[in-house]
Amino acid sequence: MDTVFISKLKFLFDPLEREMPLYVPRKEGSYYSFVRYIPSGNAEYNQLRLCTSAKEFLFPLREIAAVFPGESETETEIKPFAVFGLKDCDLRAIAILDKVFADEEFRDPSYVQRREKMFIISSDCIEPAESCCCSLFGGQAYPQGNYDLNVSKITDGFIVQAGSDKGRAFLRANEGLFAEVPHSALQERDGSRQAAQQELEKNTREFQFDTPIRELVLNGRDSELFGQEAKGCVECQACTRICPTCHCFYLYDRKKEDYYDKMKIWDSCVRTDFTTVAGGENPRQRLADRSRHRLLHKFVYFLDRYGIQMCVGCGRCVDACAGETDIRQVLKKLSEEQDSKRKAKR
Numbered sequence: 001m002d003t004v005f006i007s008k009l010k011f012l013f014d015p016l017e018r019e020m021p022l023y024v025p026r027k028e029g030s031y032y033s034f035v036r037y038i039p040s041g042n043a044e045y046n047q048l049r050l051c052t053s054a055k056e057f058l059f060p061l062r063e064i065a066a067v068f069p070g071e072s073e074t075e076t077e078i079k080p081f082a083v084f085g086l087k088d089c090d091l092r093a094i095a096i097l098d099k100v101f102a103d104e105e106f107r108d109p110s111y112v113q114r115r116e117k118m119f120i121i122s123s124d125c126i127e128p129a130e131s132c133c134c135s136l137f138g139g140q141a142y143p144q145g146n147y148d149l150n151v152s153k154i155t156d157g158f159i160v161q162a163g164s165d166k167g168r169a170f171l172r173a174n175e176g177l178f179a180e181v182p183h184s185a186l187q188e189r190d191g192s193r194q195a196a197q198q199e200l201e202k203n204t205r206e207f208q209f210d211t212p213i214r215e216l217v218l219n220g221r222d223s224e225l226f227g228q229e230a231k232g233c234v235e236c237q238a239c240t241r242i243c244p245t246c247h248c249f250y251l252y253d254r255k256k257e258d259y260y261d262k263m264k265i266w267d268s269c270v271r272t273d274f275t276t277v278a279g280g281e282n283p284r285q286r287l288a289d290r291s292r293h294r295l296l297h298k299f300v301y302f303l304d305r306y307g308i309q310m311c312v313g314c315g316r317c318v319d320a321c322a323g324e325t326d327i328r329q330v331l332k333k334l335s336e337e338q339d340s341k342r343k344a345k346r
Contacts, residue, residue, distance in 0.1 A: 004171060004178035005185060007157040009043040011177045012121075012149075016082050016170070020119065023057070025050055025085040032085065045153050047127040049087040049314055053244030054094055057083055058114045059101065065110070065251065065264040078110070082119035084151070089134045089314040091122055091146040093244035099306045100247050119166060122147040124189070125196050131315030133204045133328055137213075139313050141196035152189045159189050207328045209335045213309070217299040220334040227288035229330055232323035235287065237268040239317040239325070240294070245310050248274070269294055295330070 006012055016022050017037050025032040025046035032050040037043065086094075094115075101111035124142040125132070134140070143150050148167035152159040159181055162168040171178065209216060240246040250267040253260055267274060270290050276282045284290050302310035311327070318326050 002168060002171075003159060003161045003181050004175075005157055005159060005181045006178055009045065009151070009158060010039070012151070012158075012160060013037055013043050013084070014039050015174045015177065016119070016121075020080040020082050022082045022084065034083070034085075037084075045123060045151070045158070046085045048125055048129050048132065049089055049316075050085060051316065051319070052242070053314070053316065054083060054086055054090050054120075055097065055244050055247075057081070057118060058094065058097060058111055059247060059249075059266075062263060062265040063110060064261050066262040068260045068262075078113045078117055080117045080119065082121060084121040084123070086120060086122045086143075086147070087125050087314075088122070088140050088143045089132075089312040090244060091120070091143050092134075092139060092312045093314070094120075095146055096245045096302075096306075096308060096310055096312070097247060099308070119170075120147045121149045121151060122163075123151045124153065124193060125200075126153060126192060128196060128200050128203065129315060129319070130203060131318040131326075132200060132313070133207065133315055134313035135197070135200040136204050136207055136328070137309055137311055137313040139200075140193075141200055142193045152192070154185050154188045154192070156185075159185055204328070207332055209331065211335060211338065213299050213331060214303055216331055216334045216338065217295050219338055221292060221296060223334060223337060225330070225333055225337060226292040227286075229325055230287040230291045232325060233270070233287055233291065234322050235270055235272065236322050237270045238320040238322060240268040240270055241266065242316040242320040244314060244316070245298075245312060269297070295327075 013022060013024065017039060022037040023034045024037045025044050026035040027044055027046070032044070032046040032048075033052055034050060034056075097111070098115065100106075101108040102115060122143040128141065142152070143163075145163060147163040149170065150161045150163055152161070160171070160178070162171055211219075240248070246268070248267040248269055249264050251262055251264055253262050269275075269284075270287075272285070272287075272290075273282070274290070275284045284293055298310040302308070318328070
């Protein structure tokens, strides 16, 4: 039993909530955010990705990393939980975080436990936002994998497809709640996916580059464009906080009555003192240098180390930026600048 049909999300959510806490999207204005599912409440299908990402479930804003003397209680507090509404960009972002925190050489035990305990229910995109640009970075309007269950909305209900042993086990255990999928429903799903993909490609039509993005950023690392773009930046750090793949963190010690603990909190490479070292020196004191580093990390350094780009094209940074910086426009300007230089040499 890999693919089934349900008429209401409640038939999927209620049995899952009985097993573990379930977090689902709630619409607030034009955006969606995560809330704890309540069986008596309404269940919503998010047409596009949420304004926040799954990062907060796996890599909390702040947590106790260690206790001395003694051991951290974090591991004993982690219990199974489920999250619904993740899109393809979110799933690819989790795969990137896995490279950072679940690597054999540098395993973060808290992250690994949360990752193992997380039950992922993804969903197809139906109405991508104008800022969505995942197709530029290998993404699709529907998940390609890395989920336990995926939900696709159709006219009369939802198609639920298992993508892991955990997902298949859940469907088998609750098979009385599900029906077979009509062939017409599968055709409707495929048509909806194609339409959403076309919308994504329409959004990104002006950002199709002849040069690979890695080369654009690397060749443009000395461009004055970064200084020009930095003029609109207010260093609010929203771009890195809202990003599903940014993973910088800061460690600091706290003295308690009879023990010490080490706190781990999110940090940002955009912050002025991020690279300040002993003696007060700062190799990236200029905002332009920090803006440059952010793109080099996403499109060059991470790619060279792990074989994948660190940007998934979710567009959250575009929506969140107080200075209205658009990462797509920055790449486009780098491309135009380098094209002009090439033409001038001919």
